[in-house]
Amino acid sequence: MHPARPRFPRVVKAIALAASLCWLGGAYAQAPADPLPSWNDGAVKKSITDFVPRVTTEGSADFVPPDQRIATFDNDGTLWAEQPMYFQIIFAIDRVKALAAKNPAWKKKQPFKAALTDDRKALAALGEPGFLQIMAATHTGLTTEEFAGIAADWLATARHPRFNRPYTDLVYQPMLELLAYMRANGFKTFIVSGGGIEFMRPWTEKTYGIPPEQVVGSSAVTRYQMRARDRPVLLRERKVEFVDDKDGKPEGINRFIGRRPVFAFGNSDGDKEMLEWTAAGSGARFMGLVHHTDAVREWAYDRNSPVGRLDKAWDEAVRRGWTVVDMKRDWKKVFPFDP
Amino acid sequence: MHPARPRFPRVVKAIALAASLCWLGGAYAQAPADPLPSWNDGAVKKSITDFVPRVTTEGSADFVPPDQRIATFDNDGTLWAEQPMYFQIIFAIDRVKALAAKNPAWKKKQPFKAALTDDRKALAALGEPGFLQIMAATHTGLTTEEFAGIAADWLATARHPRFNRPYTDLVYQPMLELLAYMRANGFKTFIVSGGGIEFMRPWTEKTYGIPPEQVVGSSAVTRYQMRARDRPVLLRERKVEFVDDKDGKPEGINRFIGRRPVFAFGNSDGDKEMLEWTAAGSGARFMGLVHHTDAVREWAYDRNSPVGRLDKAWDEAVRRGWTVVDMKRDWKKVFPFDP
Numbered sequence: 001m002h003p004a005r006p007r008f009p010r011v012v013k014a015i016a017l018a019a020s021l022c023w024l025g026g027a028y029a030q031a032p033a034d035p036l037p038s039w040n041d042g043a044v045k046k047s048i049t050d051f052v053p054r055v056t057t058e059g060s061a062d063f064v065p066p067d068q069r070i071a072t073f074d075n076d077g078t079l080w081a082e083q084p085m086y087f088q089i090i091f092a093i094d095r096v097k098a099l100a101a102k103n104p105a106w107k108k109k110q111p112f113k114a115a116l117t118d119d120r121k122a123l124a125a126l127g128e129p130g131f132l133q134i135m136a137a138t139h140t141g142l143t144t145e146e147f148a149g150i151a152a153d154w155l156a157t158a159r160h161p162r163f164n165r166p167y168t169d170l171v172y173q174p175m176l177e178l179l180a181y182m183r184a185n186g187f188k189t190f191i192v193s194g195g196g197i198e199f200m201r202p203w204t205e206k207t208y209g210i211p212p213e214q215v216v217g218s219s220a221v222t223r224y225q226m227r228a229r230d231r232p233v234l235l236r237e238r239k240v241e242f243v244d245d246k247d248g249k250p251e252g253i254n255r256f257i258g259r260r261p262v263f264a265f266g267n268s269d270g271d272k273e274m275l276e277w278t279a280a281g282s283g284a285r286f287m288g289l290v291h292h293t294d295a296v297r298e299w300a301y302d303r304n305s306p307v308g309r310l311d312k313a314w315d316e317a318v319r320r321g322w323t324v325v326d327m328k329r330d331w332k333k334v335f336p337f338d339p
Numbered sequence: 340m341h342p343a344r345p346r347f348p349r350v351v352k353a354i355a356l357a358a359s360l361c362w363l364g365g366a367y368a369q370a371p372a373d374p375l376p377s378w379n380d381g382a383v384k385k386s387i388t389d390f391v392p393r394v395t396t397e398g399s400a401d402f403v404p405p406d407q408r409i410a411t412f413d414n415d416g417t418l419w420a421e422q423p424m425y426f427q428i429i430f431a432i433d434r435v436k437a438l439a440a441k442n443p444a445w446k447k448k449q450p451f452k453a454a455l456t457d458d459r460k461a462l463a464a465l466g467e468p469g470f471l472q473i474m475a476a477t478h479t480g481l482t483t484e485e486f487a488g489i490a491a492d493w494l495a496t497a498r499h500p501r502f503n504r505p506y507t508d509l510v511y512q513p514m515l516e517l518l519a520y521m522r523a524n525g526f527k528t529f530i531v532s533g534g535g536i537e538f539m540r541p542w543t544e545k546t547y548g549i550p551p552e553q554v555v556g557s558s559a560v561t562r563y564q565m566r567a568r569d570r571p572v573l574l575r576e577r578k579v580e581f582v583d584d585k586d587g588k589p590e591g592i593n594r595f596i597g598r599r600p601v602f603a604f605g606n607s608d609g610d611k612e613m614l615e616w617t618a619a620g621s622g623a624r625f626m627g628l629v630h631h632t633d634a635v636r637e638w639a640y641d642r643n644s645p646v647g648r649l650d651k652a653w654d655e656a657v658r659r660g661w662t663v664v665d666m667k668r669d670w671k672k673v674f675p676f677d678p
Binding site: 067070144188197198201205211212213214215219222223224226230231232234241247250251254255256257258259273276277279280320 | 409527551552616
């Protein structure tokens, strides 16, 4: 009755071997792949890869429950480039050009004349009042849907003057990895930017994996208007509703998100208050700044730059031991298209 | 060499039997349980249970990708009760009483005198200016954190005058089921309410499963202030920032969510514009209203009610074939504590 017995141990061995292979395969698959391959090893990368497990490991003294894992990121200069000007200003100038035929008087009238002739010196001299006039002429008086379409079209066709690529190519590869790493660890990632909320929303989901409802930005007042029976629109008015910069960042975070971030990243003095607000929460917090130090691959600027000035926030970061990324030293790659 | 063979079919049979049992067990577990057990069968329930699979079944002409599944719900009168007054007004009156010792002049000064003596007639006669004075005195001049603590404390201790229960018990069981049903089908559920955003956020997650960042509401201006070195606060100022009612609802949806809802539920004329905005999107849309028809289990009110008036929105719903819930007819249970 037992002639078959000798076969069973062989089967058992085979199963054991298969199981071992499965286990080894599993162990191999679970070997920690570097979640931030474009970050050079060093104190900056370590500050991130130490922090995240510290707040996400159950039983850790610094554990943060998943629903409280809020990470906020500035956009211009933190997730994508901002030179030679904020990209939204380049968009506005391009809009002036596109609308010039319908506005012949602009040829002789500042600030439009300067925009039409790419006279950057004159534009700079016209300062904020000039800038606001250009913004009003190009960003208001149309519906939210019309504006979203125009912004999306521009991003699909416009090319950056230095790199001759779509502006959405000029995102930072290390920050894309960081966004994905935070989300893989249960964080909800938000943009908190001084840029226009409706300029960003048409493309942040595709580019960053951040959906419109997780984008906080500056805005114009909109007005609900019934254009025809059952056809309402939201009209963008000339009135500024909210400036999501400096003090506005914690105010915007409170208004839109309603929770204090555990993790925040910026690059300029406009982000100082967001980092302070993040730091003032109880429990472990992470505050980071991108310092633009790489004139070869990107740009080098800080205390004296008119765009993305990093001065007071830098001093505060040093005093308080926040993470300061040295782009040249800490990033293997800047843009996804870098070799 | 084949003496063991006869044993194998038995093993195979055993495995087949086990597999069948597993399959049957699985099939049994997957038998469609009613996701809306507190809704009576009828056209209203059917309008919901027809719509949801229509927009969530891949290949359906009306399929909506998961990232676009936005569902918005009014709060007062839609998710929880709003009689005899909006609960936030009862909170404000209770705050006047709590602060009376520190403000002795209030005893002789309207509208505080009326609040302190529960003189509802006088309060009604003082109208909106009186109401705004009470709101300013009780809702501003303190930090966002102080306010959240006070609101949470009040909800933990205050009792509704008719039901002698915490106000958060007066949520509608059928709507809790609807929120869960929408989320189970990939919808992100948002509150879009005229109520104060910071009055709602401390409790919506626990009560409705809606996190703070998915609550849109009315707000006061906040101001970032450094109270001590590295100790910033957000101070609630006396200035109204945003009224999330009527026209404000689509404006708030656009500002906070940045996408048009596919599904929206309200109960009063304050929700008309939200439903119109939802209806004006392309593709399948669902618009619903709760009509308060049950004076026994809840309250009955509509066209002539000073709280939660349902008049123009009702006419529009009838004209356009939107879903109108008759609370008495369509809901088996109103509150979770109902038998």
